[in-house]
Amino acid sequence: MRLLVFLAVGVLLLASAAFASDQNLVTRFERAVGESVKEQLIATYGGKAQIPLHEHLKLEAIFNRLTSVVSGNEDYSLTILDSYEINAFSLPGGYIFLTKGLLKLAGSDEQRIAGALAHEIAHVANKHGMNALWRRLGLSVLLEVGKFVLEVTMTEAVHAATQALIDVLQSGYSREAELEADYHAQKYMMMAGFDPAGLIHVLSDLQRLPQSQEVGAVFRSHPDPGIRIQQLLETLSDYWLSPQPIAGNVEAAEPKRGDPLNRFLIVDRSPGGETTARSYTLYDQQNQDFVGWLDGLTVNDLAFAPDGSLIAAGVWEKGIGDVWIWNRQGKVVERWKLGYTSPIDNLHFDPSSSMLVYQLRNMNGVEIWVGYLGEVTRLKLSCRLDAELVAWQESGLVLKDRAGSYYRIQAPRAEPIRLADPIPQVIERKQRLVPQVGQDANGLFRLTPPGNSGF
Amino acid sequence: MKACRMPIGFAVVILVFTTVVKAESESDVRFCDPHHLFHVVIPSGWIFQAGESSSHLLVFYGPEHDQLIYIEYFPEIAFSDPMDFAANVLEHYSADYGLPKFELVRELEPIDLGGVKAALAEYDYLGRIERTECRVFVIIDQIGLTITLSEAKPHYAVSKAQFDLILADWGWEVSP
Known part of the structure; x- marks a missing residue:
């Protein structure tokens, strides 16, 4: 028995010495373990x-952009799995997997896809798989690895680690590892020219899915997406540069108000007095009347999207300040239930109409926030500037405070994916589904859906 | 000699007139592209698909089978030789991530399209059904163009004959 322990310690010492001296050996072992699990995962x-x-x-371009900013000597590869279960995996050695289900969830949004990929890349880069493996296996695999290092047998060492890695994948990484992967994923996204909010958006999609939706059990709940979103929101603000003083003229650069399509006029119907909260409405020049959809609402501020397609308002209702967004037909397309106990003003859309900045006053003072349209992401940008004017320009968000000084807040810059070489589309003729006209038993003409023969 | 020239000149005029009439007979339509790069005679029965077209893609449906012609523009092309442009595209199409069951049925070859150097390739692939495509690659005025006939594999030969007539009448709005 003493001899066995002595042997084990000897092998371990040799193994650790060899591992420490030869990083390539570690990489080779990780890759071999990953490789052995890869085929099983693909088959499953x-x-x-x-x-x-x-x-x-496009996926390849996103993936390459992300892996190019990750340090280490991993040789990353991406595989799309033919499964509609919403899931993603990573294996030691740089093997990354996304299911078709997850791609469908992310849609064509590059930022969401980048978020999911960056998270899996971060698992590999931070050795979460291998660390979990060591913890699970303890001494036995170290002995096997020791043999591998001594080049007794690689197959046995890899085999011992393979089953353990499958167990790790089934039970998921630790909560700490998941949160750490999220943290690094945002960093990679920022460095690679993606909006770090993309990961938040894909997680919130996941959170909104009905329970009936096929989602990997670990992926859905480990840890809870709500906890992850909270952490990501806290770190997201780090990627927005805090207000920097600049010289400039915000009014000249971008007029605050006005319908770019020149149909609606913003009319101030405030009772008067500088201290009173403002109240606005819209006059429709085409119908020569005030729009009905703002009736009964106290609107503290109004802003048009740069293309005029959306109109945002800070609405004060029953002592609560919220943001409402309408389309031009007067339909509410979004209602941000912010629940502030102060009016919301200084609304301004970004040039791509994907974000809206707004300002509010509360017990902490004046706060400037930004919200992503169609998303849950709301982010506090500043709690010290009392902006008189806000304008979103190509260079960033420009603010003028009440003392007349100008500041700029720089948003993370998301560079769209452009393929280096043009690859022509391959399209097919669409099948025309033409409804049929026929008479029913009562002699009435009816339209039936294509393929439905009966009347 | 003068008497001899008259009938020859007359014959040439008749020949030219016949060709034009043949190309644009009945309800054939002369189509000028929105970017003012080319004009082409679209045979009777082919219909421009506005709903599927965009500023960089023109789509026409033929009267029979699964006939489809589509023309795509590439304003920022890095290639200057259409053979290089085509070879790069075919490399992607034939890759493991490319078109399902891709098979080249006619090797890439240089052709002349209305007096401009172009490249032509024919290949099969599996879309919703088995299809054959004939794709012409051309670079004019620093804009890449691909002109593609796509048809269900069993009917390809018939449609290809129509496509050849379209290509034969191809004309450029800009000087090559």
């Missing part, structure tokens, strides 16, 4: 998916 999830060529090229 329906094999490799064939996705449209352009989608593939």
